[in-house]
Amino acid sequence: MPVLFTFWLALLPFFKSAAPAPALFPVANDYCRIYGSVYLERDPKYKNDAAYTVFLGEDEAFANMVVYRESNKLFADATAVWYLTPNKAFADHILYVTDNRNLADITVHFTTVRSFATCRE
Template identity: 60%
Template sequence: MMQILWMGWMALLPHFVTPATAPAPVSGVSAAKDYCHVYGAVYLERDPRYKNTASAIVFLNEEEAFANLVVYRENNKLFADGPGIWFITPHKAFANHILYVTDQRYQADFTVFYTDVRSSATCRD
């Protein structure tokens, strides 16, 4: 009797035990390209105490030639609907993205240059 129970249990065991799987391979897409998806309402965090709550660290560049993202500041949140078009919100609760602003370029995940021309807003590779 015990042998029958043992065989029945062994027959059901594969249904309950999931096979070990290898970790998913790292894709060829770099995380550095995520800044192209930053648009909409953006809150710029400057307090170092809240640096860990930000989704990325950004450096505000003074030269357009060296910026990863050329940003146009939109006055209306509804029109901030494309890459590089931001509505800078004064309230963290209303933001789609929270970015920490650093003064050190080497700490930044990407760099930003502000433009006055909406059609110049773009994401650079």
């Protein structure tokens, strides 16, 4: 009887449900879901509070996201449309800004035309 029980315990992991395990790291293009109110953290002490590390680039050609800076929080409702909030407490997303492009997860370029706002995968 103990042998059967041991055999059953050995096969138990194969009969578990095939539900996917929760992701420990963000999906590669998960940054495309960033919209709404965004707080740009520049203090290295609070780098761990941020979801992503971003580099604010001047070239639109090399940017992962072309972002439109919205002046009203209610209209920042589409991908790559951000309302930059001055308070961290009111932000939907917190992003750490770095000066080193190699350390960044995302490269962001700000545009002045809303229809140009996009996320490049």
